[in-house]
Amino acid sequence: MHRITLGDFELSVFSDGTYPLDGGAFFGVIPKVMWSKKASADENNYCPAGLNSLLIRTGKENVLVETGMGNKLSERMRKFYGQPAKLLDNLSAAGVAPEDIDIVINSHLHFDHCGWNTIRDKNGKVVPTFPKAKYYAPEGEWRYARKPSDRDVISYIPDNYDPLVASGQMTLLRGGEEIVPGISVTTFPGHTASMQAIIVQAPGENPHFSQQQGEVGHPSGSGGVATACYISDLMPTTAHIDLTWGMGFDLYPLDTIASKKEYYARALLERWLTVFTHDPKVPWAYIEQEESGKMVAREASPLAGGGTVRHS
Numbered sequence: 001m002h003r004i005t006l007g008d009f010e011l012s013v014f015s016d017g018t019y020p021l022d023g024g025a026f027f028g029v030i031p032k033v034m035w036s037k038k039a040s041a042d043e044n045n046y047c048p049a050g051l052n053s054l055l056i057r058t059g060k061e062n063v064l065v066e067t068g069m070g071n072k073l074s075e076r077m078r079k080f081y082g083q084p085a086k087l088l089d090n091l092s093a094a095g096v097a098p099e100d101i102d103i104v105i106n107s108h109l110h111f112d113h114c115g116w117n118t119i120r121d122k123n124g125k126v127v128p129t130f131p132k133a134k135y136y137a138p139e140g141e142w143r144y145a146r147k148p149s150d151r152d153v154i155s156y157i158p159d160n161y162d163p164l165v166a167s168g169q170m171t172l173l174r175g176g177e178e179i180v181p182g183i184s185v186t187t188f189p190g191h192t193a194s195m196q197a198i199i200v201q202a203p204g205e206n207p208h209f210s211q212q213q214g215e216v217g218h219p220s221g222s223g224g225v226a227t228a229c230y231i232s233d234l235m236p237t238t239a240h241i242d243l244t245w246g247m248g249f250d251l252y253p254l255d256t257i258a259s260k261k262e263y264y265a266r267a268l269l270e271r272w273l274t275v276f277t278h279d280p281k282v283p284w285a286y287i288e289q290e291e292s293g294k295m296v297a298r299e300a301s302p303l304a305g306g307g308t309v310r311h312s
């Protein structure tokens with residue numbers, strides 16, 4: 001269990017399982033001789049991809065960022081991706097029931113990010129999985145999802161969001177909004193035009209990081225602000241932290257690079273904890289830049305002795 005406290009907030013990662021992604025699509029124009037040093041592929045060139053959701057307990061609300069792949073995939077989609085569907089079981093094992101979730105935030109509306117937003121009831125009707133939750137998603141993303149391009153139409157499953165928008169249970173975001181004190185969204189274009197990162201800054205006079213098993217990762221900046229960011233598909237894994245290592249899926253690859261620069265300008269300076277949506281092993285890490293310019297993901301785990309995952 002990955003858990004960390006940030007001021008008065010408690011953050012934990014819950015997985016919906018892993019699924020196979022074609023290595024070429026996962027790493028775009030990066031040659032396999034390079035990416036295969038960081039990610040292992042099977043005989044069909046599939047790499048395991050994680051489905052990491054972030055649960056933020058603020059003390060007042062339980063906020064769930066991203067809802068994995070869910071359990072409503074078509075037979076054809078299941079042939080490609082399987083359907084691990086483990087998120088509810090993993091939440092339940094930690095004592096979190098669907099009724100306990102107050103807020104759900106989707107960074108964008110691809111099927112592997114909002115799948116558990118809804119489920120089918122016993123009559124086959126699509127209903128909210130988290131009945132009491134207020135849902136949030138980027139407005140631009142929802143508008144695009146109504147008329148996607150031929151290239152990515154397969155990535156959108158309207159049952160994951162349209163019923164929630166129609167019922168008023170989902171609020172659409174412009175970017176920049178604070179959803180509850182300390183939790184806000186910022187648009188980072190590249191993967192899609194309107195994808196939003198979720199930024200968590202615990203309110204309070206002297207926020208600090210500490211981990212269950214021991215104290216780690218004090219912000220190195222003098223500001224004393226501790227921040228975590230669910231950066232979603234802008235950097236899906238620790239293997240994607242170099243500026244030019246984008247996914248083949250990205251609709252606007254040059255915007256991905258510009259957004260990463262913008263992110264690093266803030267995140268490196270203030271030592272943000274970056275949460276990786278698709279990393280099967282390292283769901284969060286501190287990203288640092290070595291003198292050579294190389295980006296390095298430093299795991300936020302005291303058990304690893306401050307161990308460093310190197311990506312050259």
Ligand SMILES: [Zn+2]
Pocket residue numbers: 108110113191233
């Ligand atoms: Zn995506």
